[in-house]
Amino acid sequence: MDIVVLAGGTSTERDVSLITGKNVTKALRRKGHRATLLDVFMGYEGDAAGFFDTDGIDETLRISDTDPDIKGILAARKGDAKGLFGENVISLCKAADIVFIALHGEDGEDGKVQAAFDLMGIPYTGSGSFGSALAMNKYVAKELMDAHGIKNAKYIITKGGEKAPEFPIPCVIKPFSGGSSVGVSIVTEQSEYDAALQQAAKYESDIIIEEYIKGREFSLGIVGGRALPPIEIIPKEGFYDYKNKYQEGMTVEICPAELDEALTRKMQAQAKQVFDALCLDVYGRIDFILKDGTEDFYCLEANSLPGMTSMSLLPQEAAAVGIAYDDLCQMIIDLSLDKYKDRL
16 A cells, blocks of 8 residues: 655644654555555645655654754745645645654644545554544543542642642643653642743643642553553652653553552453544553552543654554554554555
8 A cells, every 4th residue: 555654744743743653654565555654734746646666754754852942843844834744745635545654743633634534535554533633632631530530639730820829739730632751740849839830831822730640650551442451650760751661761661561450450341432532543552640658540632643662652552462563553554544445
């Protein structure tokens, strides 16, 4: 098949997305597909002729220990800088048999690209526009979890730069719809509160403030309705922030997690419940905290397009049940195409 692997973009997770895209492209080529990596924002100077003959990969791509310079990215595009879709992106996606969406963060994981593709009749991988939007909006996701009886941290929302009310310390302060822990702070002293709000506001005017739940952190993937084994995440220093997620050797990850069978089953059931409550489809990843001294899991968030880098959690969980990386990518393609079999 001819496959566009769509990555990059203009979110704070741009670099992570490009590495996901690079890995997925190589895997799909090993599977015999003509897969080509395409930066959704930078576009491609040319038409579909010959596009799928090369992989489109820049081997110098790396994830730095800080989030990317988005202003610099916006200034670097040639021609019209308006809009997410770069030159020839739509025509190339239309020419593909399917688009593997390897985007992360805003304008990619939030359902906007999926909605555009729905209107244009372009098949793509993963959840649809509705579920993607629900999962990305932390307020809506938490409201839906509350409605379904799924435990999550107590919270308040501040919108549009309004002054945040006081909130019990310790707490977690983060941007409303961000990912990869960019702009996130754990506040342990009252003196840190205002600085944490300012840090989150650098990335988004809407901010969510949550109670801090001390405990063990886990993540659990869902693929094709199947809950994978949980993975435990243990940063060597601090919390699971951007640097600890993507720099090798910063975090210990144990999969399958050292949990008894009953707790494992409980966590898998809760992950599937979150996945269904948020109308997600094909695959995703749900993050939890197991509160110290209890058997209570609290859902942190849902990821509709989990990372597929060499450091990412979903591929490790799949490997634990014998699903190799290349096969996981093929499964995502096959499961996604099943949604279109009556329309293609």
